[in-house]
Amino acid sequence: MNIIPxxxxxxxxxxxxxxxxxxxxxxxxQSELLEKNSALNTKGIIIDVSMLDVIDSYMAKVLTDLAKMIKLQGSKAVLSGVQxxxxxxxxxxxMKLNSIETFLSLDSAFxxxxxxxSGKTKK
Amino acid sequence: MTSYQELGKIFSKNNREIITLWLNEITTKINSERITEEKDCKLLIECIEECFLVPPTDLLGVEEQVYNSEQFKRLKKELQSFAAYRALNGYTPTQTANYLLTFKKIIYDLIYQKHSDTSPRTIIDFNNFIDYLVVISFQFYTDSRDEIINSQAYALEHDTPIVKISKKTLLMPLMGIIDTIKAQKIIEGLLEAAVEHQAEFVIVDMTAVPTFDTHVANNILKTILAAKMVGTQVILSGISPDAALTIVKLGVDLGHVETFNTLENAIAYSIKS
Known part of the structure; x- marks a missing residue:
């Protein structure tokens, strides 16, 4: 059961x-995010981790995997607020977190x- | 009469002569200004003489008595400031040791010329006494030097300032040799400052980094990766030809990092993008 809104x-x-x-x-x-992404047809996903003081190697792997999966769905996942x-x-x-782009804050990520x-639609 | 008392007598009889002889010897041998030495020399001779004149008692051996006396403590204190001054003002170890060694020489000359009836025991005691002084003054000298070196190392270690140069850019000039402790501080300082100021770019200027080895390269790389994770881009500037050579030879891949030859160009880039 997913506990994250x-x-x-x-x-x-x-x-x-x-x-x-x-x-x-x-x-x-992970699975709920993927489902929502395809159901709502969203283009971007921001995962904010500014409240997390610890990210273990498993969590890091989940996040990078997630970024790769989202990319396969045609969207883009970014990370914000890594302490x-x-x-x-x-x-x-x-760990490198190479496959996922990161930003200082939710604001700059958004x-x-x-x-x-908007750049893509203009093209 | 103890040998120390005999020495005390020789000293008080020839006080003036000893001072001039020693000063002459110092100015020629150590190549130092007479005016700066005169005060110190007079003071040291006075202290040494006082030690010789410590009144003997029957309780202890003469030597122990002198070394435990208040007068000797004063001499030690003066020697300490004497040696510390020399360490601070860039005198070489040889020069510092030569002060007391020339002193020994002029006293021997004096005894030979004027007091040839002095007993061998007295001369041996004098020799031991001055040797002891040389040893402790040298200890003081190296202590002061260590203190200077430590304070300089401390200053270098703790001096990695982070300057905000525009709304989205921080500047971190690195200075001196980067060891593991310092590297950890750099990583922490850089990341925290980047998050605190919400800086898009951090320019790390390495103009003042003299040597570059595996550890430094590794630590710089770590800093860049960690900065990327919090969402900041690190820009390197001022990598010397020597450092560039080392980085490539070590196989460290900095291909994804923006690098500039001068700080000026790095700042221009950060403003443009």
Whole structure:
């Protein structure tokens, strides 16, 4: 059962992870996000982790996998608000989060996605 | 009469002569200004003389008595400031050691010329006394030097300022040799500042980084990756030819990082994008 609210804002989905997730919760979150993305036909997904003090390697893998899956669905997932301590721990563990773009805040992530989407429609 | 008392007598009889002789010797041998040395020399001779004149008692050996006396403590204190001054003002170890060694020489000359009836015991005691002084003054000298080095290292270690140069750009000039402790501080400082100021770019200027090895490269790479995770782009500037050579030879891939030859160009880039 997914415990994370997934909200729609214009053509984007926003999910803010507030607490540490167990492995089952993380998987449930993953599948619900994928389902919502295809059902609502959204173009961008922002996952905000600014409340998380710890991201373990499993969670990091879930997030990067999620980004790849969303890309297969034709949308784009970005991450916002990674804490400094989290970032340096992940780097120390050898994780790279290469497949997912990251932003300083929810605000800048949303700005980026809307800009990109409007750029695409103009083309 | 103890040997120390005998020495005390020689000192008080020839006080003026000792001072001039020693000053002459110092100015020629150590190549130092007479005016700066005169005060120190007089003070040291006065302290040494006082130690010789410590009144003997029957309780302890003469040597122990002198080394435990208040007068000797004062001499030690003066020697400490004497050695610390020399360490601070860039005197070499040889120069510092030479002060007391030349002192020994002029006293021997004096005894040979004027007091040839001095007992061998006195000369041996004097020799031991001055040798002891040389050892402790040298200890003070190196202590002061260590203190200077430590404070400089501390200053370098803790001096990685982060400056905000525009609404979305921070500047972090790196200075000195980057070791593991410092690298950790750089990573933490950079990430926290980036999040706090919501900076899109952080320019890391490496103009003042003299050496570049595997560790530094690795730490820079870590910083760049971590910064990317929090959503900031790191721009490198001022990588020297030497450093560029090392980076490529080590096989560190900085292809995805924006790099500029000068800080000026880096700032121009951050303003443009």
């Amino acid at each position: 997934i909200l729609q804002l214009q053509s984007n989905l926003i999910a803010s992870i507030q607490t540490e997730l167990t492995d089952e919760q993380a998987l449930a979150f 400094p301590a989290v970032a340096s721990t992940l780097v120390d563990m050898g 700005l980026y996605l809307t800009k990109e989407q």
